[in-house]
Amino acid sequence: MSIGDAFLWLAGGILPLAFIAFFFTRNRMQNREIAGLGVFSRPGYYGWLSVIYMASPAIGVAMLFSLVHALHWYDTPLPMLVTASLAAAALGLAASLRYINPDNNARLVVEKWARGLMIFAAAISVMTTIGILLSVLFESIRFFQSVPLWEFITGTRWEADTAFLAGAGRGGEGAAKPHFGAVPIFAGTFMITAIAMLVAIPVGLFSAIYLSEYARPKVRAAVKPMLEVLAGIPTVVYGFFAAITISPLIVKAAEAFGLQADYTNALAPGLVMGVMIIPFISSLSEDVIHAVPQTMRDGSLAMGVGKAETIRHVVLPAALPGIIAASLLAVSRAIGETMIVVMAAGLRPNLTANPLEGVTTVTVKIVESLTGDQQFDSLLTLSAFALGLILLFITLVLNVISALVVYRFKKQYALT
Amino acid sequence: MKARYEIDPRRLKRRYRAEKRFHAYGILAIALATAFITFFFYDVLSKGIPAFKTVQVQVEADYSQAVADGNYRKAVSRDMRHMASRGWMRTVPMQLRNNPEMIGTKETLWVPAEFRVNQYIKGNEGHGLKPKYQSIADDLYKQGIIRIAFNWHFFTRGDSKLPEIAGVGASLLGSIVVMLITMTLAVPIGVITAVYLEEFASDNWITRTIEVNINNLAAIPSILFGLLGLAIFINFFGVPRSSALAGGMTLALMTLPIIIISTRAALRSVPNSIREGAFGVGASGLQVVWHHVLPLALPGILTGSIIGLAQALGETAPLLIVGMMAFIPEAPTSIFQAATVLPAQIYTWSSDSIRAFGELTAAGVIVLLTIMLMLNGLAIWLRHRTSRTW
Numbered sequence: 026m027s028i029g030d031a032f033l034w035l036a037g038g039i040l041p042l043a044f045i046a047f048f049f050t051r052n053r054m055q056n057r058e059i060a061g062l063g064v065f066s067r068p069g070y071y072g073w074l075s076v077i078y079m080a081s082p083a084i085g086v087a088m089l090f091s092l093v094h095a096l097h098w099y100d101t102p103l104p105m106l107v108t109a110s111l112a113a114a115a116l117g118l119a120a121s122l123r124y125i126n127p128d129n130n131a132r133l134v135v136e137k138w139a140r141g142l143m144i145f146a147a148a149i150s151v152m153t154t155i156g157i158l159l160s161v162l163f164e165s166i167r168f169f170q171s172v173p174l175w176e177f178i179t180g181t182r183w184e185a186d187t188a189f190l191a192g193a194g195r196g197g198e199g200a201a202k203p204h205f206g207a208v209p210i211f212a213g214t215f216m217i218t219a220i221a222m223l224v225a226i227p228v229g230l231f232s233a234i235y236l237s238e239y240a241r242p243k244v245r246a247a248v249k250p251m252l253e254v255l256a257g258i259p260t261v262v263y264g265f266f267a268a269i270t271i272s273p274l275i276v277k278a279a280e281a282f283g284l285q286a287d288y289t290n291a292l293a294p295g296l297v298m299g300v301m302i303i304p305f306i307s308s309l310s311e312d313v314i315h316a317v318p319q320t321m322r323d324g325s326l327a328m329g330v331g332k333a334e335t336i337r338h339v340v341l342p343a344a345l346p347g348i349i350a351a352s353l354l355a356v357s358r359a360i361g362e363t364m365i366v367v368m369a370a371g372l373r374p375n376l377t378a379n380p381l382e383g384v385t386t387v388t389v390k391i392v393e394s395l396t397g398d399q400q401f402d403s404l405l406t407l408s409a410f411a412l413g414l415i416l417l418f419i420t421l422v423l424n425v426i427s428a429l430v431v432y433r434f435k436k437q438y439a440l441t
Numbered sequence: 442m443k444a445r446y447e448i449d450p451r452r453l454k455r456r457y458r459a460e461k462r463f464h465a466y467g468i469l470a471i472a473l474a475t476a477f478i479t480f481f482f483y484d485v486l487s488k489g490i491p492a493f494k495t496v497q498v499q500v501e502a503d504y505s506q507a508v509a510d511g512n513y514r515k516a517v518s519r520d521m522r523h524m525a526s527r528g529w530m531r532t533v534p535m536q537l538r539n540n541p542e543m544i545g546t547k548e549t550l551w552v553p554a555e556f557r558v559n560q561y562i563k564g565n566e567g568h569g570l571k572p573k574y575q576s577i578a579d580d581l582y583k584q585g586i587i588r589i590a591f592n593w594h595f596f597t598r599g600d601s602k603l604p605e606i607a608g609v610g611a612s613l614l615g616s617i618v619v620m621l622i623t624m625t626l627a628v629p630i631g632v633i634t635a636v637y638l639e640e641f642a643s644d645n646w647i648t649r650t651i652e653v654n655i656n657n658l659a660a661i662p663s664i665l666f667g668l669l670g671l672a673i674f675i676n677f678f679g680v681p682r683s684s685a686l687a688g689g690m691t692l693a694l695m696t697l698p699i700i701i702i703s704t705r706a707a708l709r710s711v712p713n714s715i716r717e718g719a720f721g722v723g724a725s726g727l728q729v730v731w732h733h734v735l736p737l738a739l740p741g742i743l744t745g746s747i748i749g750l751a752q753a754l755g756e757t758a759p760l761l762i763v764g765m766m767a768f769i770p771e772a773p774t775s776i777f778q779a780a781t782v783l784p785a786q787i788y789t790w791s792s793d794s795i796r797a798f799g800e801l802t803a804a805g806v807i808v809l810l811t812i813m814l815m816l817n818g819l820a821i822w823l824r825h826r827t828s829r830t831w
């Protein structure tokens with residue numbers, strides 16, 4: 026019996042039982058109500074109570090066995106798990122028929138369980154964060170046991186090939202020691218992010234200014250959805266576009282200027298990523314520009330200051346914290362963006378300042394080391410988690426700073 | 442009275458020019474974005490539309506015993522062997538073994554052409570067809586033995602190493618299965634969380650932590666969700682690698698914040714008088730939400746869910762990490778089986794060295810973009826239709 030079969034048996038057993046429990050008990054109470062005998066709560070609540078009686082022991086038993094299994098205390102056979110769980114369901118159903126009576130305050134019990142369910146659902150999102158943190162942290166700690174953190178952060182040589190051989194079971198004594206110096210990878214990430222920001226911030230910011238200060242409502246209604254189309258295009262499509270169309274164009278353009286460009290140059294993914302981020306910056310900046318009080322504009326205009334001068338000297342300085350926050354969020358997005366760089370940037374770590382050369386990024390390295398046929402605990406695989414930890418750390422710091430900036434901005438104009 | 446400050450006409454002119462320049466920058470920014478979109482769609486469409494047409498060749502299939510024994514090349518006459526697709530020829534022995542009564546018969550039918558012929562007839566650069574076959578292909582095309590037809594198989598077939606018989610069918614089905622898993626997990630959990638935070642939770646540090654955490658989760662790079670899926674779902678809980686379940690659960694966690702945030706906005710837009718009215722006639726907290734607030738917030742919740750769905754549908758990075766990019770030609774028959782999804786299929790094709798796959802990639806992109814536009818259009822239509830002012 027595979028996990029899939031067990032899953033189907035459980036679902037196939039418990040769902041019909043739940044239906045039986047609900048409708049049987051509800052109808053029992055409904056009939057009493059129709060007969061004019063008193064029922065404490067509405068009949069539906071008794072139905073749900075009956076479902077709780079039935080399902081909670083069944084799910085509890087299944088969870089218990091899974092937990093025992095996951096902790097390797099006892100290797101539970103799956104048929105046993107299914108049988109025990111269904112038996113618990115049957116017992117629960119019998120108990121519900123025996124113990125649920127019209128004098129119970131069924132509503133109170135059901136609402137308590139509903140509240141519990143809601144808290145559980147809310148906890149899942151917290152557990153996701155903790156899960157991400159733990160999954161990268163544990164593997165990173167194992168990585169840093171063999172590679173010193175300092176070497177990882179400051180080393181300029183990334184030669185993981187020998188780790189690849191060791192991971193494939195072919196690492197002999199004579200093999201060279203792998204080097205995990207991540208500086209070239211960070212430099213590549215930084216360069217592509219910088220190119221993206223050079224595109225996205227001016228275009229996004231000026232679009233936002235135009236849309237909020239100049240454009241007539243009709244133009245606005247036409248342009249805004251168009252920018253949103255840019256946000257809706259999947260990243261894999263951007264990656265395809267960057268790799269197939271923009272990269273060769275840049276190589277040709279470079280040749281026209283007598284320069285040599287790689288097909289995996291940093292410029293193509295940077296430019297396309299910049300375009301991807303334009304709607305992000307423009308919509309966030311538009312919100313903050315919109316939030317600047319109209320009185321400030323009116324005051325400035327009344328002094329005889331021109332419209333553009335008002336925007337430059339009054340509106341933008343007032344909106345600056347919000348714009349900075351938007352840009353920081355955009356940077357965190359560009360650093361974490363994966364598909365564009367995987368498809369259009371290079372694989373070879375390269376410490377260079379020339380955007381026409383191929384560079385690689387953190388996310389490319391993560392994808393590259395996790396999609397090969399590797400043992401899970403090879404050093405190369407673990408290096409992906411270490412890079413993930415750095416990525417998580419950087420994005421968290423950027424998010425927190427931008428949240429703080431926005432908070433202070435809103436406080437200044439009493440927006441919350 | 443004499444003015445104290447003279448107006449310098451040159452300075453004024455300069456200021457006016459600066460005004461105009463600033464205005465022009467805004468128009469330029471919008472124009473750049475528009476130009477990019479136009480170029481992008483033109484480029485993708487012009488690259489991908491040819492793949493919706495395929496080249497077929499009419500052959501007389503000879504179902505001899507030798508073919509049934511596995512010598513598939515004998516299924517067509519010698520001069521057609523370089524024209525017809527090997528992918529089709531390889532299926533013939535299996536077909537004959539399943540239908541022994543066909544052995545010994547002959548049949549005239551249209552089959553897909555070999556991919557080099559396909560590219561040559563369509564007039565694409567880099568077709569790679571040898572000159573001696575070029576003239577044969579030209580002749581056959583003139584005689585009507587080679588024709589161009591609509592590529593229906595593109596939507597029904599799975600991936601293949603031979604571009605002429607590769608399609609998005611299996612990956613489309615995989616996408617649907619993964620999206621079903623994602624939505625059955627993310628929508629209930631997300632809506633319940635939002636209801637709790639918006640309607641029930643008291644304002645204490647736990648609630649605030651959860652709120653900050655959700656906003657943070659929305660900004661975490663998607664690839665980190667892939668690492669979570671790999672470390673927790675696959676390595677810890679033993680969910681099969683590359684399976685639709687692993688992908689669906691990973692995407693569900695990623696979609697969760699989007700659904701929570703949009704559901705909270707929808708709940709907030711329901712006026713308080715509704716709640717007060719319900720409380721006033723003696724409804725309990727759960728009854729107020731279940732009977733009154735949720736039905737009114739439903740259109741907003743639906744819109745948010747569709748947008749979340751569209752985002753999950755286009756997501757690739759976490760799925761690469763959980764292994765959904767391997768060569769998977771078949772559609773999954775269970776959620777524990779290896780599956781691929783449309784964006785992952787696009788990625789696999791785009792890294793293939795055979796030129797003909799470039800066309801297929803662009804065609805896959807067109808299919809994906811069409812689905813995305815339809816979903817987003819549906820969301821906008823829904824929002825427009827159900828928007829109400831209280």
